[in-house]
Amino acid sequence: MSFEGLSINFATVRQGGFFGEIVDACLRNGITAISPWREHVQGVGLAEAARIVRDNGLRVTGHCRGGFFPAADEAGRKAAIADNHRAIDEAAALGAACLVMVVGGLPKGSRDLPAARQMVADGLAEILPYAQKAGVKIAIEPLHPSYAADRACVNMLEQALDLCDILGAGVGVAIDVYHVWWDPKLAGQIERAGRNGQIFAHHICDWLVPTVDPLNDRGMMGDGVIDLLAFRRMIEAAGFHGPQEVEIFSHRWGALPVDEVLATVKERYLACCQPGGGDDAA
Template sequence: MTVKQLSLPELADACGQLGITNVGLWREPVQSHGLEATAKLVRDAGLTVTTLCRGGFFTAIDPKERAQALDDNRRAVDEAATLGTDVLVLVSGGLPAGSKDLHGARERIADALGELGPYAEERGVKLAIEPLHPMYASDRCVVSTLGQALDLAERFPAQQVGVTVDTYHIWWDDTAPEQIARAGAGGRIHTFQLADWTTPLPEGVLTGRGQIGDGAIDMREWKGYVEAAGYTGAIEVELFNAQLWARDGREVLAETARRFVEHAA
């Protein structure tokens, strides 16, 4: 998504030119290009798919909507397995229209994880609950902190459910470092993502993620926390940024790689 202006073949070619060997994919461009075609593309390019994003949106009350959400998540698990990644990132869902019941919404997430976890494990895929910044709680994700994410994940085996640690969403939380340690001790850090926090936020906050080094977050500090917790997996950079999308994608990809080395490596 950092360079969504590039087609998947263009992305694979640009990664090859820059020596980037890992890529995190989103379902929409994969589906547009074709699942099997994408799997072949990344294999032929020597790319490892680190994660697939996203599953989730489990909070609906209507039984038909809940069944549809579970069916879609099973498809997402199958897509992840076909692409060769063992992590499906989950954005859990916001409050249903007219509801103010955060507790009930979180319990419905747990119910969905109970159904989906064994299905994912059978296919070699782990579910990674991503807590989102509290500003998204009403419409996108009622899971706002790593502690809340772990409270859900720990109801299930670690090989089924863990968490996503994303700097953009947790940097403000002074309990997050101890929760990262908690997640690491349980083997539940399934992916680690970087994005910076810049202000003022744009209209439509979904596109407010800043390029590494442009904002308030100390990337090395957070990288230190996950490494101290035992995480040795890939580190993703995930930027939703309209200004970056308006630029040449290959240029943005090269800049992002340089910024990672400068601010996080």
């Protein structure tokens, strides 16, 4: 059975240890596409992480994360640009399909949301030439409005795509079902993104009812209220057929053995996430 259409974001199995240990667990489960976080890469060193990717023939569907542009002063904004340059270098060395942007929220002490959004736009514009030179695509990930103050002041797919249109080539979106499933404009904006070739990544999990922690209570596919099959149909109709990247921040799943989590991921991926069964169900 093939799982070429499935990618594991390291947040889903962060209890699995270091970069190489998580890769080994994925390979044991027949999964050859990954999306690491910078902490995992930095834990073993970029050269070693790149070697592991290369030697195992892994597909890196994204690198998490860049962003966090808004800052209270010019020094903070310059530091963010420098850190994003380092993230771009990492993504390039790993051969990542994109660098995922969690753009940042309000600077400490600020209530000026429009100003924060302008800092995001300015920061993305400043790093884009560096990313283009490195051959790294930038994927803006709109986050649920509950994160607007502290993590991401870009909260709707429409906002992210407006930024893409302003910034131009090399900038697209990472569409995470957890963050945008509720959006009444979703179908039209996915179609817009596909029409312009701006879908760079597709993240999946589920929205639990009730959700007791908006950060660390994400659901395994099939345990919540998101129509994952309908969502994937929209994504594919828009022209994106890349892997579905499972990203589950969860105290519950994070307390279980990695192989148990990955076995459940594979089962739910086959049952809940493939319109028409797909080649991966064979």
